[in-house]
Amino acid sequence: MGTPNWSNQTMWTGDNLPIMRGMNTASVDLIYLDPPFNSKHDYSAPIGSKAAGAAFKDTWDLSDVDLAWLLDFEKNHPDIVKIINATLVDSDKAYLIYMAPRLLEMRRILKSTGSIYLHCDPTMSHYLKLLMDAVFGRKNFRNEIVWCYTGPGNAKRWFPRKHDVILSYSKEDAWTFNVDSVRIPYNKLSYQHKHESNTGIGGKLTPDNMSRYLDAGKIPEDYWLEDRDKMSPVGRLLRERIGYPTQKPLALLDRIIKASSNEGDMILDPFCGCATACVSAHNHNRQWAGIDISSKAYTLVQERIETGGGMFYSLNQRFDIPARTDLGRLPRYNCKENKQKLYGEQDGNCNGCREHFKSVNLTVDHIIARKVGGTDHISNLQLLCGHCNSVKGSFGMEYLLWKLGSGSSHPYYKPGFPHYPSSGYVVEEEQRQVVESH
Ligand SMILES: C[S@@+](CC[C@H](N)C(=O)[O-])C[C@H]1O[C@@H](n2cnc3c(N)ncnc32)[C@H](O)[C@@H]1O
Numbered sequence: 414m415g416t417p418n419w420s421n422q423t424m425w426t427g428d429n430l431p432i433m434r435g436m437n438t439a440s441v442d443l444i445y446l447d448p449p450f451n452s453k454h455d456y457s458a459p460i461g462s463k464a465a466g467a468a469f470k471d472t473w474d475l476s477d478v479d480l481a482w483l484l485d486f487e488k489n490h491p492d493i494v495k496i497i498n499a500t501l502v503d504s505d506k507a508y509l510i511y512m513a514p515r516l517l518e519m520r521r522i523l524k525s526t527g528s529i530y531l532h533c534d535p536t537m538s539h540y541l542k543l544l545m546d547a548v549f550g551r552k553n554f555r556n557e558i559v560w561c562y563t564g565p566g567n568a569k570r571w572f573p574r575k576h577d578v579i580l581s582y583s584k585e586d587a588w589t590f591n592v593d594s595v596r597i598p599y600n601k602l603s604y605q606h607k608h609e610s611n612t613g614i615g616g617k618l619t620p621d622n623m624s625r626y627l628d629a630g631k632i633p634e635d636y637w638l639e640d641r642d643k644m645s646p647v648g649r650l651l652r653e654r655i656g657y658p659t660q661k662p663l664a665l666l667d668r669i670i671k672a673s674s675n676e677g678d679m680i681l682d683p684f685c686g687c688a689t690a691c692v693s694a695h696n697h698n699r700q701w702a703g704i705d706i707s708s709k710a711y712t713l714v715q716e717r718i719e720t721g722g723g724m725f726y727s728l729n730q731r732f733d734i735p736a737r738t739d740l741g742r743l744p745r746y747n748c749k750e751n752k753q754k755l756y757g758e759q760d761g762n763c764n765g766c767r768e769h770f771k772s773v774n775l776t777v778d779h780i781i782a783r784k785v786g787g788t789d790h791i792s793n794l795q796l797l798c799g800h801c802n803s804v805k806g807s808f809g810m811e812y813l814l815w816k817l818g819s820g821s822s823h824p825y826y827k828p829g830f831p832h833y834p835s836s837g838y839v840v841e842e843e844q845r846q847v848v849e850s851h
């Protein structure tokens with residue numbers, strides 16, 4: 414298993430995709446994510462609240478995402494393309510194209526015993542479950558948890574929508590699950606009934622054993638209730654509320670973290686908002702890291718931990734992309750050995766247009782640019798001909814494939830798409846200078 418290439422209690426400000434690309438493989442024990450839900454709302458915290466200034470957009474269209482990802486999925490993850498094609502409207506497609514590469518990275522950085530909990534709501538949960546099946550494997554599906562709550566609403570033509578959905582998957586077939594740490598009391602009637610009828614696990618029990626068994630409590634079902642489980646939406650939890658839109662209750666994160674991790678484990682929340690998962694991890698002696706595109710997250714977690722009495726901690730704020738340390742000492746990316754090996758692997762063809770060239774006419778190129786988390790490892794290198802190299806220019810490989818592969822006839826292409834350069838893409842030349850200067 415890998416080890417994290419970042420310190421405990423790190424909070425990144427930035428887009429989580431390049432940051433996760435820079436994280437070591439198999440280095441995280443538990444991931445909780447509560448991404449934008451495609452709710453068609455834009456959120457901002459009330460002026461005057463501690464979270465004022467925090468805002469995020471949750472409306473999607475195809476111009477928001479790198480459509481060229483699709484070409485990468487077509488080549489490497491055909492199941493994901495099937496799921497994206499199953500959506501009926503562009504905003505849902507766009508949302509899944511945005512989520513898919515991030516979920517793939519999350520799978521890579523999870524340890525083999527790790528688990529992931531994806532918090533969403535019925536707007537997209539049906540599509541996200543398909544996407545999770547495609548990324549994590551259907552056999553690794555563990556639970557669809559329904560978090561039920563009440564609250565004001567003015568639905569008159571349908572039943573008020575008052576639940577969220579949390580999809581949990583393990584990475585493989587042996588995973589951490591501390592069932593005894595999250596038991597809850599039996600309800601009165603069931604306790605009494607079991608006591609009187611003396612039916613415990615394994616048949617009849619002595620009165621003493623029966624009492625012990627009942628006192629230990631039961632494993633909560635996959636529906637979590639506001640009153641029984643003390644998981645009110647944060648709007649009503651005055652003690653916790655800091656005004657961050659979509660803030661989640663600590664009790665909900667406490668249950669997930671206690672069940673699916675052990676003390677000392679590394680927990681990651683890549684869409685951490687006001688960092689509820691990080692605060693819960695901190696309170697339960699886990700290591701943690703959070704990422705949020707808004708810089709508010711950093712100030713909020715700092716305040717939350719300090720007010721919670723977390724005196725002995727040092728919070729690291731980072732803006733950079735971590736450099737992976739699990740790839741060994743890498744040779745210069747364009748060294749002769751890499752070139753020869755790639756030439757053999759690609760049968761002497763350019764990786765863009767597929768034309769056959771002499772080795773001297775092909776240049777070594779990064780598939781994912783270094784500035785967005787791509788490494789010098791040979792798995793992230795390829796040979797391109799001069800033409801393809803110049804078409805790709807400042808953009809990602811997805812852009813080149815899109816340009817070469819489909820142009821305006823791509824099924825999702827509409828005038829004005831895609832909008833390049835998108836955040837994170839850098840001029841390849843710039844990258845090379847970075848490499849040169851090292
Ligand atoms: C639903 S909120 C998370 C709320 C959080 N669970 C809490 O309890 O406060 C989603 C968060 O994702 C962040 N976000 C959106 N896109 C992101 C991206 N690409 N990378 C990192 N964070 C992102 C938003 O700024 C927002 O804070």
Ligand SMILES: [Zn+2]
Pocket residue numbers: 763764765766767768797798799800801802
């Ligand atoms: Zn070419």
